[in-house]
Amino acid sequence: MSKDLLVELIDIEKVFLARKNFMNKVKPQKALSNIDLQIYPGETLGIVGETGSGKSTLGKIILGLERPTSGRLFIQGKEVLTSRTRSKIGSEYGFQMVFQDPAGSLNPQLRIEQVLAEALGTVESSPGSSRMVRLQQSLEEVELSKEFLNRYSGQMSGGQQQRVANARALLTKPRLLVLDEAVSALDAVTQSHLLRLLKKLQKKHNLTYIFISHDLEAVAEMSDRTVVMYQGRIVEQGESSTIYHRPKHPYTRGLKASIPIRDPRLAKTQRSLMRRDLLTNEEVPQHACPFVDRCPISDEAKCITATPQLTCVPEYSNHKVACHYYRDFDERFNQIGKG
Amino acid sequence: MRTSEPNKVSRFDVLLSNRSFQLSLGLYSFVGLFWIVGTLLVPHGPEDIHDQFVLTRPNSQFLLGTDHLGRDQFSRLASAIPYAIAMSGAGVLIGALFGSVLGISAAYIGRTYEKTIVILTNVLLGLPSIMLAILVVGVLGPGRTKTILAVSLIYIPEFARLGRSLTGHLKSSGFVIASRLMGHGPVWILRLHIISNFRPSFFVLVAISLSTSLLSITALSFLGLGVVPPETDLGNMLSLSLEYVSLAPWLFLGPSAIIVILVVAANFLGDSLSKTVDARQTV
Amino acid sequence: MIYRVIGRILEALGVLLLVSFFVFSIATLIPGDLSLQLTGVDGATEENIMRVRAELGLDRPFIEQYLSWIWNATQGNFGNSPLTNRAILGDVNAALPVSLQLALFGLIGATIVGAPIGVFAAVRSSSRLGQLIRTNLIVLLSVPSFVVGALLVFFSSRYFPQTYRSLFIRISDNLMENLKVMFLPSLALSLTLAGVVAQVTRNALIQELNQPYVLTARAYGFSSRKVVFTYALRGAVVQILTVGALLFGSIVGGTVITERVFALPGIGNLMVTAIGNRDFNLAIVAILYVTVVYLILNTFIDLAAEKIDPRIRNMKS
Numbered sequence: 001m002s003k004d005l006l007v008e009l010i011d012i013e014k015v016f017l018a019r020k021n022f023m024n025k026v027k028p029q030k031a032l033s034n035i036d037l038q039i040y041p042g043e044t045l046g047i048v049g050e051t052g053s054g055k056s057t058l059g060k061i062i063l064g065l066e067r068p069t070s071g072r073l074f075i076q077g078k079e080v081l082t083s084r085t086r087s088k089i090g091s092e093y094g095f096q097m098v099f100q101d102p103a104g105s106l107n108p109q110l111r112i113e114q115v116l117a118e119a120l121g122t123v124e125s126s127p128g129s130s131r132m133v134r135l136q137q138s139l140e141e142v143e144l145s146k147e148f149l150n151r152y153s154g155q156m157s158g159g160q161q162q163r164v165a166n167a168r169a170l171l172t173k174p175r176l177l178v179l180d181e182a183v184s185a186l187d188a189v190t191q192s193h194l195l196r197l198l199k200k201l202q203k204k205h206n207l208t209y210i211f212i213s214h215d216l217e218a219v220a221e222m223s224d225r226t227v228v229m230y231q232g233r234i235v236e237q238g239e240s241s242t243i244y245h246r247p248k249h250p251y252t253r254g255l256k257a258s259i260p261i262r263d264p265r266l267a268k269t270q271r272s273l274m275r276r277d278l279l280t281n282e283e284v285p286q287h288a289c290p291f292v293d294r295c296p297i298s299d300e301a302k303c304i305t306a307t308p309q310l311t312c313v314p315e316y317s318n319h320k321v322a323c324h325y326y327r328d329f330d331e332r333f334n335q336i337g338k339g
Numbered sequence: 340m341r342t343s344e345p346n347k348v349s350r351f352d353v354l355l356s357n358r359s360f361q362l363s364l365g366l367y368s369f370v371g372l373f374w375i376v377g378t379l380l381v382p383h384g385p386e387d388i389h390d391q392f393v394l395t396r397p398n399s400q401f402l403l404g405t406d407h408l409g410r411d412q413f414s415r416l417a418s419a420i421p422y423a424i425a426m427s428g429a430g431v432l433i434g435a436l437f438g439s440v441l442g443i444s445a446a447y448i449g450r451t452y453e454k455t456i457v458i459l460t461n462v463l464l465g466l467p468s469i470m471l472a473i474l475v476v477g478v479l480g481p482g483r484t485k486t487i488l489a490v491s492l493i494y495i496p497e498f499a500r501l502g503r504s505l506t507g508h509l510k511s512s513g514f515v516i517a518s519r520l521m522g523h524g525p526v527w528i529l530r531l532h533i534i535s536n537f538r539p540s541f542f543v544l545v546a547i548s549l550s551t552s553l554l555s556i557t558a559l560s561f562l563g564l565g566v567v568p569p570e571t572d573l574g575n576m577l578s579l580s581l582e583y584v585s586l587a588p589w590l591f592l593g594p595s596a597i598i599v600i601l602v603v604a605a606n607f608l609g610d611s612l613s614k615t616v617d618a619r620q621t622v
Numbered sequence: 623m624i625y626r627v628i629g630r631i632l633e634a635l636g637v638l639l640l641v642s643f644f645v646f647s648i649a650t651l652i653p654g655d656l657s658l659q660l661t662g663v664d665g666a667t668e669e670n671i672m673r674v675r676a677e678l679g680l681d682r683p684f685i686e687q688y689l690s691w692i693w694n695a696t697q698g699n700f701g702n703s704p705l706t707n708r709a710i711l712g713d714v715n716a717a718l719p720v721s722l723q724l725a726l727f728g729l730i731g732a733t734i735v736g737a738p739i740g741v742f743a744a745v746r747s748s749s750r751l752g753q754l755i756r757t758n759l760i761v762l763l764s765v766p767s768f769v770v771g772a773l774l775v776f777f778s779s780r781y782f783p784q785t786y787r788s789l790f791i792r793i794s795d796n797l798m799e800n801l802k803v804m805f806l807p808s809l810a811l812s813l814t815l816a817g818v819v820a821q822v823t824r825n826a827l828i829q830e831l832n833q834p835y836v837l838t839a840r841a842y843g844f845s846s847r848k849v850v851f852t853y854a855l856r857g858a859v860v861q862i863l864t865v866g867a868l869l870f871g872s873i874v875g876g877t878v879i880t881e882r883v884f885a886l887p888g889i890g891n892l893m894v895t896a897i898g899n900r901d902f903n904l905a906i907v908a909i910l911y912v913t914v915v916y917l918i919l920n921t922f923i924d925l926a927a928e929k930i931d932p933r934i935r936n937m938k939s
């Protein structure tokens with residue numbers, strides 16, 4: 001375990017037991033399987049995937065909000081026991097989170113001053129005190145006027161609320177920030193504004209970011225490294241530019257191809273690379289590639305019987321793919337057709 | 340983008356400008372005036388017996404007449420008013436506080452404790468409220484305190500249900516999770532987040548319950564189960580007046596009018612309070 | 623679907639069991655049971671009290687009392703009321719139809735009066751008239767059942783002595799006479815409940831009318847009338863049914879009091895008299911009868927609501 005690493009996850013698995021219905025059996029859901037991940041200080045790690053890929057769960061496990069069913073978690077070289085009933089990873093290690101829903105993360109009954117002060121451990125601050133000054137500075141940092149201290153969250157726009165959430169997270173002097181779809185609920189202009197702000201803050205405070213999103217473009221732009229997830233597994237990981245410009249896994253290729261083409265003339269030529277879901281989550285066999293029913297190049301032989309493992313791609317450093325046929329993608333695609 | 344009232348001062352302003360609220364305030368003032376006049380300005384005491392003046396018509400000496408024992412109806416009525424208001428308020432508050440504690444703690448602690456409370460609440464809610472009160476008062480016996488307790492039983496399950504569902508909701512909200520991440524414990528979260536978001540709904544339910552509380556107490560006394568003679572209550576004054584309706588029909592008017600006014604006032608109050616809070620709720 | 627029905631019935635039975643336990647324990651465990659009243663003040667020696675208690679079976683352990691009571695109850699035997707020495711079952715069975723009749727008449731009357739007012743208020747909610755009605759509704763709601771009943775007694779005894787009957791005639795004996803006797807009480811109950819019915823109808827209908835699908839129907843050019851009656855009302859009916867539970871609380875309360883005011887021999891009156899006499903054996907049976915009716919209605923309403931409005935059905939899963 002290199003001490004360079006901020007966080008390391010080894011073979012993490014998370015299974016959710018569904019609520020027992022009155023007469024139905026309990027249905028377990030595997031949210032994460034075989035997750036190995038390293039996070040380096042100061043970097044931005046992007047996690048991209050659809051709903052249900054497990055990316056949010058992964059973020060929560062890093063923060064200690066969820067406990068993995070099995071596997072090991074290391075923070076700064078020391079193992080964190082995952083069996084503790086009360087994990088305070090957030091405050092103990094300086095990890096914080098910014099949520100997807102900006103309004104939901106701020107108590108609507110409190111003034112922003114109180115919302116921010118909570119991060120410092122109090123709720124009331126006397127005007128002029130050093131605490132108050134800190135609160136005002138925190139708002140300035142996210143480019144909000146200190147007038148906002150007296151407002152309620154219901155009186156602000158989504159972008160402003162999200163900035164307050166950021167300010168609050170920063171007040172705890174964190175080391176790592178999990179941004180779980182932090183900009184997804186905002187319009188495009190506000191999004192780019194906020195992302196720029198985030199980058200600025202990262203440099204200033206030397207933060208590590210985990211940027212979770214369904215938007216491949218945003219992830220590629222923000223992160224140094226990217227991890228692509230599908231149904232609880234990592235299917236591809238590597239440098240962001242490589243992932244974006246030269247995706248190897250069929251799913252990543254599919255993601256890239258489904259980024260909307262804005263030019264209306266070219267948009268007509270856009271085609272999806274993925275087939276529609278043919279099997280439900282439960283119907284995919286245990287030891288198969290999770291992408292098998294939507295993959296354009298999958299076959300009955302290997303893809304159904306053996307789960308592909310993450311293997312290194314020889315041409316690039318630190319790039320891994322979990323696919324049996326990624327090398328022959330173009331060939332197989334033209335042969336089999338778009339399914 | 341939504342706009343809403345920026346601070347607490349204008350919340351009251353909204354309330355004050357609400358027609359229903361003004362009406363209710365007016366009605367309560369009238370009743371209050373009645374009480375003051377009846378207690379301070381009228382020379383007779385509510386318990387004073389005037390043997391020679393049994394069942395007299397309203398005249399200059401007895402403004403609303405006298406009952407079968409020769410007691411002045413006006414002062415009796417006036418003396419019953421503060422009790423009516425206080426008892427109904429107490430019934431609601433006791434039930435509300437007790438029920439809220441039960442409900443919130445149930446959602447917080449969970450497991451068997453919560454399950455038990457849910458079952459108990461459902462059972463109590465499964466009984467029509469009047470019956471519950473009748474039963475309890477019947478068992479405990481008549482009297483002011485016991486009546487208050489019996490009536491509070493109606494509101495315990497209602498507030499418990501409110502407390503539990505709201506707290507359950509709040510537990511998974513973003514700001515609570517964020518608070519946990521900041522390292523705050525359950526007590527802190529309870530005091531800062533849960534209570535602050537529970538308060539508006541709590542007060543609305545209290546306001547709405549005031550009228551039913553008054554109705555229940557009066558009904559119980561009317562049936563002879565709540566407040567019984569020699570103690571005075573609007574309800575038992577009313578039933579008494581029915582007994583003598585052929586001999587002294589005017590006795591009926593006072594109690595019924597006051598009862599109706601008080602219930603109407605409470606209804607308007609509840610209506611206006613719920614409208615005020617509603618406008619501020621996030622959609 | 624069948625599972626749901628069975629589930630609900632089981633739920634209701636469970637509640638009934640719990641309520642009976644609750645009620646029974648209150649009745650049995652409080653001090654001052656009947657033994658004192660039966661021995662009388664003079665005969666209240668230790669021996670006598672013990673003897674009376676043994677006769678009544680009050681000296682057995684609580685659980686035993688409860689279980690034997692349940693066992694007898696399922697066979698229809700509630701024992702005798704120690705005060706009247708008649709079978710409780712007979713008294714209660716005789717009283718139930720009276721209350722049911724009153725409640726039914728009252729509800730029908732209330733609907734006839736209240737529902738149109740509610741619909742009108744909802745449809746015209748923005749107009750001055752609609753607002754006026756809304757305020758008045760609150761006033762209407764506020765007049766308690768005993769005041770209404772008392773008012774009617776008051777007026778009828780003075781000005782219309784022929785409508786004011788003091789002797790009750792059963793429906794099985796003489797229909798016409800029965801209706802004459804039931805007229806005033808039913809009127810009283812109807813007026814009491816009309817306010818609630820109107821308010822509930824109005825609120826439910828307003829909510830429905832604000833739904834997007836109503837706007838769509840209007841945009842298609844459906845006449846207002848058709849929209850209101852065919853579509854909105856359907857959704858509103860479900861809401862009304864749901865609030866029916868709340869309504870039922872008022873119905874029971876109103877019926878009890880109206881029975882008292884007009885001296886009708888219904889369950890409510892029976893219950894109150896029994897409690898006043900501390901005859902708890904009788905009282906709890908009366909209470910349980912009402913609870914059973916309440917549970918039956920509730921379960922029925924819930925199931926019906928699910929059937930009528932698919933939204934509720936889908937919400938449940």
